[in-house]
Each structure stands twice: as structure tokens, then as C-alpha cells.
Amino acid sequence: MFSKISSLAFAGALALIAFAAAPVSAASNVGPEKCQECHRAEHGVWEGTAHFTSFRSVHKHKDAKAIAEASGGDKSLRRNDTCQTCHTTEVGGKPKAGPSCESCHGAASAWLPIHNDLGGPTVKPGDEAPAHKAKRLADAKKAGMIHxxxxxxxxxxxxxxxxxxxxxxxxxxxxxxxxxxxxxxxxxxxxxxxxxxxxxxxxxxxxxxxxxxxxxxxxxxxxxxxxxxxxxxxxxxxxxxxxxxxxxxxxxxxxxxxxxxxxxxxxxxxxxxxxxxxxxxxxxxxxxxxxxxxxxxxxxxxxxx
Ligand code: HEC
Ligand code: HEC
Ligand code: HEC
Ligand code: HEC
Known part of the structure; x- marks a missing residue:
């Protein structure tokens, strides 16, 4: 989820500058499996939450179909855009999981490369230069990371x-x-x-x-x-x-x-x-x-x- 206020202000500013310019592509999800490569413990916890387990079950809930119908969209929660806003993490336009890492920490396509750059391929997390770390954190936040x-x-x-x-x-x-x-x-x-x-x-x-x-x-x-x-x-x-x-x-x-x-x-x-x-x-x-x-x-x- 994007911060509404700042993204609206940003869109407004852009509209003033250039009417005909192509829209800025919004950040997208990389999916929880990407985060798991380094954050196994956090991923393990997430697997024990309703956010994770509901992906396999909520569309079968007794009220799901009626609620989906009331939205005016597709009868299936999995194919219904309104439901997907809150019930799934879409990766590449497809629902891949329930609410997950990026639902809370921000869609990561833009911030993950920054997050993962410790200053060289051989630098271990604990050995990163403090100034590099401070700049990396600030840049990741600017790119949408919710730390x-x-x-x-x-x-x-x-x-x-x-x-x-x-x-x-x-x-x-x-x-x-x-x-x-x-x-x-x-x-x-x-x-x-x-x-x-x-x-x-x-x-x-x-x-x-x-x-x-x-x-x-x-x-x-x-x-x-x-x-x-x-x-x-x-x-x-x-x-x-x-x-x-x-x-x-x-x-x-x-x-x-x-x-x-x-x-x-x-x-x-x-x-x-x-x-x-x-x-x-x-x-x-x-x-x-x-x-x-x-x-x-x-x-x-x-x-x-
Ligand atoms: C290549 C490994 C790698 C990947 C992939 C990765 N991270 Fe990290 N992450 C780290 C390391 C190392 C740290 C600790 C250093 C730091 O603070 O950045 C960290 C720190 C964090 C923190 C801050 C932790 C704190 O100390 O408060 C968050 C939040 C986070 N990662 C979320 C994510 C999410 C969400 C994803 C997937 C979109 C992800 N990370 C993918 C390696 C990774
Ligand atoms: C704005 C966010 C949002 C939207 C949009 C949304 N939901 Fe939900 N839904 C939730 C949340 C949050 C919960 C959990 C509420 C709680 O437990 O407090 C939930 C719970 C449910 C439950 C109950 C699940 C259970 O385990 O008891 C069903 C069924 C459900 N939603 C169906 C749908 C359907 C179908 C749609 C699309 C038409 C939809 N929801 C759209 C946020 C949303
Ligand atoms: C992208 C939307 C989304 C975000 C963001 C989100 N949730 Fe949820 N959450 C849901 C939905 C949907 C459910 C219901 C899953 C189901 O039962 O089908 C849920 C269920 C839960 C449940 C289980 C509720 C129960 O009664 O068992 C807890 C606990 C929870 N969320 C906590 C949180 C907390 C804390 C945060 C923020 C730190 C958060 N959620 C952020 C969508 C979200
Ligand atoms: C429901 C919202 C929510 C989801 C989903 C979520 N996080 Fe978090 N995350 C938080 C919150 C809130 C904190 C701050 C916790 C605190 O300081 O008490 C946090 C803290 C962290 C931290 C720092 C603490 C630590 O364990 O080192 C990391 C790293 C992290 N999250 C990574 C992830 C990854 C990876 C995923 C997915 C597998 C994920 N988070 C899913 C809300 C979420």
C-alpha cells in the first residue's frame, strides 16, 4: 500500500508540470518468497498468521460469494479486484498470497535493490560502513520502504x-x-x-x-x-x-x-x-x-x- 497523502500530492504536482507525460509506473510487489531468501524467521512467523492461511480458505468462506456479488465485480474473491485490494498480494498482476510482507512494509520493486546493496557483493550485514547503512536506509524509505x-x-x-x-x-x-x-x-x-x-x-x-x-x-x-x-x-x-x-x-x-x-x-x-x-x-x-x-x-x- 502506498502512502495516500504523499502519492496524491505527488500525482498533483506531476499533473501541473506535464499533462501529456506518461504516468509514472507505481511500485509493484516482488512477493514474500523473495523476502524469505534472507528473512526466514520472519517468513516462518508469517506462515502462522491468518494473513497466510486465509489465502487457501477465505474464498471458500460461506459468505464470500454473496459479498463478492454485492461488490458488483467477479463472483470469485480470487478474481475480484475489490477483494484483492485487501485479501491478496498480487505479483505480476496475479494473486500469489494473502496479505504479506509488502502489504505492511511497502511494495518492494523499487526499494529492494537499494535494501540489498550493502556496499559490495562481499560485505556482510554486520560489516557495512555506518554511513553507507544510514544512506541506504534513507534511500530505501524514499523508494517506498516502510521500515x-x-x-x-x-x-x-x-x-x-x-x-x-x-x-x-x-x-x-x-x-x-x-x-x-x-x-x-x-x-x-x-x-x-x-x-x-x-x-x-x-x-x-x-x-x-x-x-x-x-x-x-x-x-x-x-x-x-x-x-x-x-x-x-x-x-x-x-x-x-x-x-x-x-x-x-x-x-x-x-x-x-x-x-x-x-x-x-x-x-x-x-x-x-x-x-x-x-x-x-x-x-x-x-x-x-x-x-x-x-x-x-x-x-x-x-x-x-
Ligand atoms: C538479500 C537479502 C535480503 C532480502 C532479499 C531482503 N532483506 Fe530485509 N534485510 C536484510 C538484512 C541483511 C537486514 C539487516 C540490515 C538492515 O537493517 O538493512 C534487513 C533488514 C530489514 C528490515 C529492518 C529490520 C530492522 O532491524 O528493523 C526490514 C523491515 C526488512 N529487512 C524487510 C524486508 C522485506 C519486506 C523484504 C522483501 C520485500 C526483504 N527485507 C528482503 C536482507 C534482506
Ligand atoms: C478494505 C479491505 C477489504 C476489502 C476490500 C475486502 N475485505 Fe474481506 N476482510 C478484510 C479484513 C480486514 C477482514 C478480517 C476482519 C477481522 O477479522 O477483523 C476480512 C474478512 C473477510 C471475510 C471473513 C473471513 C473469516 O475468516 O472469517 C470474508 C468472507 C471476506 N472478508 C470476504 C471478502 C470479499 C468476498 C471481498 C470482495 C468483495 C472482500 N472481503 C473485500 C478486509 C477487506
Ligand atoms: C492488505 C490488507 C491487510 C493489511 C495491510 C493488514 N491486514 Fe490483517 N487481515 C487482513 C485480512 C483480509 C484478514 C482476514 C483473513 C481471513 O480471516 O480470511 C486479516 C486478519 C488479521 C488477523 C486475524 C484476525 C482474527 O480475528 O483472527 C490479525 C491478528 C491481523 N490481521 C492483524 C493485522 C495487523 C496488526 C496489521 C498491521 C500491522 C494488519 N493485520 C495488516 C488484511 C490485512
Ligand atoms: C501485518 C503487517 C506485517 C506483515 C505482514 C509483515 N510485517 Fe514485518 N513488521 C511489521 C511490524 C509492525 C514490525 C515492527 C515490529 C516491532 O518493532 O515490534 C515489523 C518488523 C519487521 C522486521 C524487523 C524485526 C525483525 O524481525 O528483525 C523485519 C526484518 C520484518 N518486519 C520483515 C518482514 C518480512 C520479511 C515479512 C514477510 C515474510 C513481514 N515482515 C511481514 C509488520 C508486518
Whole structure:
């Protein structure tokens, strides 16, 4: 998924410069098997998620056909463009997997060559020159990589699918009326720290590490900051009662979470009174390195998906 704001701004700028110019080719997926060549552990975790397993089963779900019909497109989820927006990873124009690495980390055709260039064919990851690494990371991000450190941006991708904003509000409403689920209790810690968790960070890259309390609190608040922006936008754009009720539930839990740190985090007040992306990013910047587990620890989910 591409960052909507920047790609729109980019497209707008291009339109001003050159009307007749050929469209810039968008980044495309390389597919999870490419990432597996180097990231076996992360791929192994992904294979245990609903994102992976659903590729073999979701089109056979009892409601799949009715939902696909309601979209107005192909009756088969696998051939239906609307469903593929969220349910599959397309490689070379064909659905090859469920939601996968690039659904969260960004389509990699443009950033992968940069990511893989450590400064020479014999350079090992640990031996890369620090200046080279810094430039490589910056260049990869410019080319669309959503790095693990960019939690706000990753959480936006989760919301594109889990808040159903990768399609317009009218389409989301049609799918929901035909039985498509929309979960008002979606919350980032619960959804990311169970089956989805892959944290093979140094120093022990053999171990899938759990987050400590401070990290969990930041993840929780980041998820709610992004969620507040999406749910507010979603509720305003939709006339579907089921969807609006789910969004209202998310707005209520996000408001409680962010409200709990209002006295401690400066930008919390502005985010609550005006839930824009700019205010949410300021809030998330302000919590970096902070331990807010005292304020929100009691709200953290006890069970993970
Ligand atoms: C040729 C090997 C190779 C391939 C292929 C590869 N990676 Fe990596 N990746 C690495 C190495 C080595 C690192 C650690 C050094 C660094 O931070 O770049 C890394 C780091 C990362 C990180 C940051 C990890 C951190 O420390 O936070 C992410 C995210 C990532 N890769 C995602 C991917 C995805 C997604 C794909 C497939 C589209 C992919 N990589 C393909 C070798 C590879
Ligand atoms: C905007 C993103 C999006 C679109 C478009 C979308 N889905 Fe989904 N779908 C999801 C998400 C996210 C879930 C999981 C919801 C949850 O568990 O909270 C899901 C779940 C489902 C389920 C339930 C699966 C289960 O295991 O219970 C079915 C069936 C389904 N979708 C069918 C479809 C069909 C058919 C289409 C195309 C007409 C479609 N979806 C389009 C995001 C989407
Ligand atoms: C559902 C979204 C999602 C999917 C799918 C996903 N990632 Fe990630 N990835 C994340 C998030 C979120 C983090 C940050 C985790 C953290 O810091 O706690 C992350 C962190 C990472 C890291 C750094 C941590 C580590 O394990 O070294 C790497 C590397 C990585 N992902 C690679 C991949 C690869 C390769 C795939 C596919 C096999 C993949 N990811 C699939 C969301 C995702
Ligand atoms: C490209 C769309 C997409 C993205 C991005 C995405 N998901 Fe999903 N996710 C889905 C779909 C579709 C399903 C439902 C699969 C099924 O059951 O058929 C799902 C299911 C899940 C489930 C299983 C839910 C359950 O009730 O069992 C979890 C957990 C989950 N996603 C977490 C995440 C998190 C966390 C992120 C971001 C870090 C994320 N997802 C990003 C589309 C996406």
C-alpha cells in the first residue's frame, strides 16, 4: 500500500508540470518468497498468521460469494479486484498470497535493490560502513520502504484494510451489508503481538522477542492515535449504520487511551480536539522513548490475536 497523502500530492504536482507525460509506473510487489531468501524467521512467523492461511480458505468462506456479488465485480474473491485490494498480494498482476510482507512494509520493486546493496557483493550485514547503512536506509524509505521503525506508517496500512478504507465508503457499506465483518474492537497491540509478532532484533536475532511494558504502551497509543484519525474519517464518510457503530466504538476506546495521557503528553489535547494525521504524528513523535505504562498499563489487552 502506498502512502495516500504523499502519492496524491505527488500525482498533483506531476499533473501541473506535464499533462501529456506518461504516468509514472507505481511500485509493484516482488512477493514474500523473495523476502524469505534472507528473512526466514520472519517468513516462518508469517506462515502462522491468518494473513497466510486465509489465502487457501477465505474464498471458500460461506459468505464470500454473496459479498463478492454485492461488490458488483467477479463472483470469485480470487478474481475480484475489490477483494484483492485487501485479501491478496498480487505479483505480476496475479494473486500469489494473502496479505504479506509488502502489504505492511511497502511494495518492494523499487526499494529492494537499494535494501540489498550493502556496499559490495562481499560485505556482510554486520560489516557495512555506518554511513553507507544510514544512506541506504534513507534511500530505501524514499523508494517506498516502510521500515520496522515506522510504526505510524505500518499502522496506517493495517487500518487501510482493517478499517476498510482501501475502498471508498459506499463500497465498504455494500460489503458490510452483505455480511463482511468489521470489528469495532480492532486494536493494534492485540492484533500485532500474537500470531503477527516478529521481532528478531539484535543482539539475539534467533529469538522472537516480546515487547516490554513501555514498548507495549507506546504501541497501544500509536495504534489508537492512527485509529482515531481513521475512525473519525470513516464515520464521517459513511452512511452505513453497522460501519458507523464500529467506528464509534473505536473512537471511544481511542479517546479513553489518549485521554489517559493528556496531562503527560503535550500534543494529546490537540489530537483529541482535532484528530488529523498531522496532530496524530506529533503525538506519536512526542511519546518516543517515554514510558507511559503507568498511565495506560491497565488498558492493555490481556489476550492477543
Ligand atoms: C538479500 C537479502 C535480503 C532480502 C532479499 C531482503 N532483506 Fe530485509 N534485510 C536484510 C538484512 C541483511 C537486514 C539487516 C540490515 C538492515 O537493517 O538493512 C534487513 C533488514 C530489514 C528490515 C529492518 C529490520 C530492522 O532491524 O528493523 C526490514 C523491515 C526488512 N529487512 C524487510 C524486508 C522485506 C519486506 C523484504 C522483501 C520485500 C526483504 N527485507 C528482503 C536482507 C534482506
Ligand atoms: C478494505 C479491505 C477489504 C476489502 C476490500 C475486502 N475485505 Fe474481506 N476482510 C478484510 C479484513 C480486514 C477482514 C478480517 C476482519 C477481522 O477479522 O477483523 C476480512 C474478512 C473477510 C471475510 C471473513 C473471513 C473469516 O475468516 O472469517 C470474508 C468472507 C471476506 N472478508 C470476504 C471478502 C470479499 C468476498 C471481498 C470482495 C468483495 C472482500 N472481503 C473485500 C478486509 C477487506
Ligand atoms: C501485518 C503487517 C506485517 C506483515 C505482514 C509483515 N510485517 Fe514485518 N513488521 C511489521 C511490524 C509492525 C514490525 C515492527 C515490529 C516491532 O518493532 O515490534 C515489523 C518488523 C519487521 C522486521 C524487523 C524485526 C525483525 O524481525 O528483525 C523485519 C526484518 C520484518 N518486519 C520483515 C518482514 C518480512 C520479511 C515479512 C514477510 C515474510 C513481514 N515482515 C511481514 C509488520 C508486518
Ligand atoms: C492488505 C490488507 C491487510 C493489511 C495491510 C493488514 N491486514 Fe490483517 N487481515 C487482513 C485480512 C483480509 C484478514 C482476514 C483473513 C481471513 O480471516 O480470511 C486479516 C486478519 C488479521 C488477523 C486475524 C484476525 C482474527 O480475528 O483472527 C490479525 C491478528 C491481523 N490481521 C492483524 C493485522 C495487523 C496488526 C496489521 C498491521 C500491522 C494488519 N493485520 C495488516 C488484511 C490485512
Amino acid at each position: 520496522s521503525s515506522m510504526l505510524y506508517d505500518i499502522a496506517e496500512n493495517c487500518n487501510g484494510c482493517h478499517t476498510m478504507q482501501n475502498v471508498d465508503a459506499a463500497m465498504a457499506g455494500k460489503l458490510i451489508d452483505a455480511g463482511h465483518p468489521i470489528n469495532g474492537n480492532y486494536e493494534l497491540v492485540a492484533y500485532s503481538q500474537g500470531t503477527v509478532r516478529h521481532r528478531f532484533y539484535p543482539p539475539d536475532i534467533t529469538k522472537n522477542q516480546e515487547m516490554n511494558k513501555a514498548e507495549l504502551a507506546r504501541m497501544f497509543l500509536t495504534g489508537h492515535a492512527v485509529g482515531l484519525v481513521y475512525a473519525t474519517k470513516g464515520a464521517a464518510a459513511s452512511s452505513n449504520a453497522t460501519y458507523k457503530a464500529a467506528m464509534d466504538k473505536r473512537i471511544a476506546s481511542a479517546t479513553a487511551a489518549i485521554g489517559a495521557v493528556k496531562g503527560k503528553v503535550g500534543p494529546a489535547g490537540a489530537l483529541l480536539s482535532s484528530p488529523t494525521e498531522a496532530n496524530a504524528r506529533k503525538f506519536v513523535d512526542a511519546i518516543q522513548g517515554e514510558d507511559l505504562s503507568g498511565a495506560v498499563g491497565g488498558m492493555l489487552p490481556k489476550k492477543y490475536k
